[in-house]
Amino acid sequence: xxxxxxxxxxxxxxxxxLKVFEGVxxxxxxxxxxxxxxxxxxxxxxxxxxxxxxETFQAGTILLDxxxxxxxxxxxxxxRFSERVIARQxxxxxxxxxxxxxxxxxxxxxxxxxxxxKVKKLSKAEAEKEASRWxxxxxxxxxxxxxxxxxxxxxxxxxxxxxxxxxxPKILLFDEPTSALDPELVGEVLNVIKQLAADGATMVIxxxxxxxxxxxxxxVVFMDKGKIASMGTPAEIFEERxxxxxxxxxxxxxx
Amino acid sequence: MMVSIGFWESLFAAKTAIxxxxxxxxxxxxxxxxxGSICGVAMGFIMTYARKYVVFPFRLFVDIVRGIPGLxxxxxxxxxxxxxxxxxxxxxxxxxxxxxALSVTNTAQMAELTRGALQSIPRGQIEAGKxxxxxxxxxxxYILLPQALIQMLPPWVNTATETVKGTTLLMLIGISxxxxxxxxxxxxxxxxxxxYCFIGLVYFVLNTIIELAGKAAEKRLRF
Amino acid sequence: xxYFWNFNIVFAQIDLLxxxxxxxxxxxxxxxxxxxxxxxFMAFLATSKHLWLRVVSRFYVTLLRNTPLLVLIFIVYFGxxxxxxxxxxxxxxxxxxxxYAGAYMTEVFRAGLExxxxxxxxxxxxxxLTPLQICWNIQLPIMFKNVLPSxxxxxxxxxxxxSLAASITIPELTYSAKKINTLxxxxxxxxxxxxxxxxxxxxxxxxxxxxxxxxxxxQ
Numbered sequence: 001x002x003x004x005x006x007x008x009x010x011x012x013x014x015x016x017x018l019k020v021f022e023g024v025x026x027x028x029x030x031x032x033x034x035x036x037x038x039x040x041x042x043x044x045x046x047x048x049x050x051x052x053x054x055e056t057f058q059a060g061t062i063l064l065d066x067x068x069x070x071x072x073x074x075x076x077x078x079x080r081f082s083e084r085v086i087a088r089q090x091x092x093x094x095x096x097x098x099x100x101x102x103x104x105x106x107x108x109x110x111x112x113x114x115x116x117x118k119v120k121k122l123s124k125a126e127a128e129k130e131a132s133r134w135x136x137x138x139x140x141x142x143x144x145x146x147x148x149x150x151x152x153x154x155x156x157x158x159x160x161x162x163x164x165x166x167x168x169p170k171i172l173l174f175d176e177p178t179s180a181l182d183p184e185l186v187g188e189v190l191n192v193i194k195q196l197a198a199d200g201a202t203m204v205i206x207x208x209x210x211x212x213x214x215x216x217x218x219x220v221v222f223m224d225k226g227k228i229a230s231m232g233t234p235a236e237i238f239e240e241r242x243x244x245x246x247x248x249x250x251x252x253x254x255x
Numbered sequence: 256m257m258v259s260i261g262f263w264e265s266l267f268a269a270k271t272a273i274x275x276x277x278x279x280x281x282x283x284x285x286x287x288x289x290x291g292s293i294c295g296v297a298m299g300f301i302m303t304y305a306r307k308y309v310v311f312p313f314r315l316f317v318d319i320v321r322g323i324p325g326l327x328x329x330x331x332x333x334x335x336x337x338x339x340x341x342x343x344x345x346x347x348x349x350x351x352x353x354x355x356a357l358s359v360t361n362t363a364q365m366a367e368l369t370r371g372a373l374q375s376i377p378r379g380q381i382e383a384g385k386x387x388x389x390x391x392x393x394x395x396x397y398i399l400l401p402q403a404l405i406q407m408l409p410p411w412v413n414t415a416t417e418t419v420k421g422t423t424l425l426m427l428i429g430i431s432x433x434x435x436x437x438x439x440x441x442x443x444x445x446x447x448x449x450x451y452c453f454i455g456l457v458y459f460v461l462n463t464i465i466e467l468a469g470k471a472a473e474k475r476l477r478f
Numbered sequence: 479x480x481y482f483w484n485f486n487i488v489f490a491q492i493d494l495l496x497x498x499x500x501x502x503x504x505x506x507x508x509x510x511x512x513x514x515x516x517x518x519f520m521a522f523l524a525t526s527k528h529l530w531l532r533v534v535s536r537f538y539v540t541l542l543r544n545t546p547l548l549v550l551i552f553i554v555y556f557g558x559x560x561x562x563x564x565x566x567x568x569x570x571x572x573x574x575x576x577x578y579a580g581a582y583m584t585e586v587f588r589a590g591l592e593x594x595x596x597x598x599x600x601x602x603x604x605x606x607l608t609p610l611q612i613c614w615n616i617q618l619p620i621m622f623k624n625v626l627p628s629x630x631x632x633x634x635x636x637x638x639x640x641s642l643a644a645s646i647t648i649p650e651l652t653y654s655a656k657k658i659n660t661l662x663x664x665x666x667x668x669x670x671x672x673x674x675x676x677x678x679x680x681x682x683x684x685x686x687x688x689x690x691x692x693x694x695x696x697q
Contacts, residue, residue: 054382087390095386101379104478105401114397115387147478160383167387322677324641327652330659331669338481338665420546427645434548441556448557455549462544 003066005030005202006051006171011060013046020046021226024060028171028204028219033197035213036206037237038223039249044206045098047223048173051204052095053086064092065170091119094164098176100156102148108135108159109144112166120167134162138192154185158192165196172196174205190216210253214238222246262449269440276436277457279350280422283432287357287418292411294358295365299403300395302366303373313366320363326424332356333428353425353432361418368410372403405476412469416462423458433457481666488667491658498651499675502640505572505650510633512576517583522613524588535584542581548642550574555646571643579636586628590621626694630687634680641676651675 006028013020021043028034036044049055051062053070059078062069069089071078081089103111112131116122122130135144138158148156157177164172174193178186190212197203197216207213213220213234220237222230224245230237241247266273302313320328333352340347376399384394426435437454441447488495523535542550555570565573594617602612644653655672659665 052386054385083391087385087388090385091388093386095382097379097383097386099377099379101377101383103380103383103398103402105405115389118393118397119388149478163383163387319673319677322680323673324638324652324676326641326644327655327669327673327676330652330656331673334659334665334669342481416544420544423546423548424642426548434546434552438552445560448553448560451549451553451557455545455553458546458549459541459544463540466544 003030004028004063005032005065006204007061007063008047008051009061009063011047011050011057011062013043013050013055013057019226021223024226024228026221026228026231028202030170030202031200032218033201033203033205033216034219034221035217036204036221036223037208037210037213037249038229042223043226044223045175048095048175048204048206051171052093052173053090054095056080064089087119091167092170094167094169094172096157096160096164096172096174096177098179100148100153100160100180102156102160102163104148107145107147108140108151108162111148111159112163115163115167131162131166134166135159137165137195138162139188152185153181154188157181157189161189161192161196165201170202172201172203174203174207176206176208178207178209208253210238210250222249224249260444262446265440265444265446266450266453272436272440273433276431276433279430280419280425280432280434283350283354283357283422283425283430284415284419286354287361287421288415290354290358291361291365291414291418294362296369296404298362298366299369299373302370304395317363317366320359321367325357325360325421326427328360329353329356329424329428332359349428349430350425353422353428353430357418357421357425360421361414364414364417365411368407368414369403372406373399375406376402405478408469408473408476412466412473415469416465419462419465420458483667484664485667485671487662487664488658488671491654491662492671494649494654494658495651495672495675498649498654499679501648502637502643502650503679505568505575505640505643505648506633506637508572509575509579509636510629512572513579513583513632513636514629516576516580517587520580520584521587521591524584525591535588539581539584542578547574547578547639548645550578551642551646567643567646567648571640571646571648575636575639578639579632582632586625586632587621590625591617593624594620623694626691627687630684630691633687634683637680637683638676 004027006026008024008026011024012022024043024047026034026047036047038044046055050057050070051064057070061071067089069081069092070086071080073079080086102108103114106114109128109131112134113122113124113127116127116130117124120127132141132144135141138161140155140158140162143151143155143159146155148159151159157180161177177193178189181189186209190209193203193205194212194216205213205216215234217234220232220234221228222237222245230243230246232240232242236242237246238250241250260268298313298317302310302317323331332355333347333349336352336355337347380398380402381394384398389397422432423434425432426438429435433454437450441450444450520535520538523531524539526532526535551571551574554565554574555567558565558570598616598620599612602616607615640650641652643650644656647653649657651672655668659668662668
């Protein structure tokens with residue numbers, strides 16, 4: 001399969017009159033791991049949220065698995081799909097949030113199985129079996145009946161990852177998955193992500209962990225002021241440092 | 256004629272009347288709490304998630320009711336309904352008017368509580384629900400409602416005790432709830448202080464039980 | 479149904495209503511002031527080292543908060559004469575409402591006192607202030623600034639509670655409204671005007687209080 005799983009063309013977004021990004025093109029092939037780096041405010045998180053349709057965008061197209069998501073042309077007018085269709089399109093992507101966003105009133109198991117039961121229409125028993133399988137994969141088999149408040153940040157984020165992968169999405173989106181974690185908890189989460197990458201999952205990761213991005217990515221995207229400023233293999237981005245902006249940005253990290 | 260019998264004796268003799276009074280008070284309180292909770296929670300959801308022009312009439316209702324003393328709500332609804340029904344030759348059952356009035360106050364209170372609770376739920380919760388493909392109705396039911404209800408429990412218990420206390424207002428539109436019954440009993444003896452203290456104690460015990468039950472539930476539901 | 483509106487009859491008696499409103503406001507302010515003193519006293523008991531003082535404060539708050547205000551008013555106005563304490567209507571009402579307000583104030587002040595970081599009090603002790611000086615110069619000013627918004631809200635809430643004074647025929651707004659209702663039978667007009675007066679008064683108070691708060695916040 002050489003086709004692009006995710007294809008972004010000419011994406012533009014404004015918040016009111018403020019342009020967040022313009023002319024963004026990005027391709028992600030099946031099995032590829034793409035990291036997006038850049039200063040805060042460069043639009044990388046918003047780009048990710050557009051792919052998951054949590055943000056609107058004003059122009060351009062996002063193709064997931066060959067089909068346009070979010071908007072379609074009807075009578076040569078750009079129209080947003082109905083919420084029902086968008087809910088279905090979101091299933092193509094799985095999202096892991098910076099703040100985990102676990103459901104605090106549910107156990108880890110219920111957090112993971114909710115979508116399987118209500119969206120995938122699995123029976124409760126099947127869903128729980130599937131959910132505990134994934135919780136085991138992220139190393140939390142002893143925590144399946146714990147509430148989020150009883151878990152550490154790293155454990156919570158691993159539950160959130162299990163919740164996202166359990167839905168069997170084509171692409172996993174990570175929005176700064178370790179930014180809200182204490183330094184000593186970052187490693188366990190990155191290891192889980194690396195494991196998923198090694199198993200062939202397609203991923204787009206917004207991150208500030210440069211060493212991690214270097215190690216795990218097939219392609220690194222550097223965003224600056226709402227544009228993709230550089231794109232290339234980790235070696236090209238981190239070692240050659242082609243542009244001044246990239247040099248400046250990377251020099252703030254000691255890696 | 257003033258009969259000078261002892262307080263406990265006279266209280267015992269009046270046990271049926273007092274029982275009826277308590278029953279009426281509790282009936283009004285329970286109805287108002289149930290109706291107010293259901294309508295109020297629904298209204299709170301609408302006020303948080305509906306479009307502006309849909310929210311407006313509900314916002315107006317809540318602000319108006321919360322700006323008027325409970326007693327004035329009781330009088331207003333009682334007299335309005337009375338005049339309205341009488342024009343159709345129907346006699347207004349007093350207790351019904353009282354229950355409606357207390358329900359209206361309760362609804363406004365609950366709507367505001369629900370709105371506050373919903374707004375304090377982080378946006379990320381909705382986004383996480385969307386990300387696993389849930390539709391808005393499902394997000395509402397499985398994610399927002401349970402969290403809002405747990406958060407609302409303490410102020411809800413507070414509203415419940417306020418409502419129990421509020422049933423005493425109904426005596427002023429002539430409903431034989433506990434306080435009016437007591438007042439009528441006092442007219443036949445000379446134990447005003449003891450009687451009022453006694454029923455004050457009854458309310459105190461009732462409300463304390465509600466409070467303790469609420470605290471116990473809170474402890475079990477906290478996440 | 480057919481109803482002929484006539485607000486003029488009500489507006490002809492607007493003096494009665496406005497005087498009632500003013501009386502309610504006075505009763506509320508008086509009760510708030512006594513309630514604040516009572517609440518302060520009880521709040522210090524609540525934060526005391528001695529268990530029995532905390533129990534006294536706790537008991538007062540629970541008892542008053544769980545008893546209907548109307549019952550309290552009746553105890554004071556109709557009950558106390560049994561033990562030869564005879565108060566006028568207004569005094570009885572203010573007495574009852576102050577006791578009631580005091581319970582809520584206790585909770586407000588207790589929370590305000592507990593919110594003061596321990597370090598600030600220790601800093602006072604470190605420079606050699608006596609407990610009384612710490613209380614007067616440190617705890618009270620910080621606490622009052624913190625609780626000012628709640629105090630304002632309670633004033634409004636007490637003002638609404640003054641409608642209960644109608645039950646012992648004090649001529650405040652609700653009583654006056656009921657009187658006009660009985661005299662004129664302009665049911666809809668009377669209660670609409672009364673409700674409007676309460677709403678306007680409450681929101682005006684809220685507006686003014688928010689102004690006052692902002693001024694205190696800047697200092």
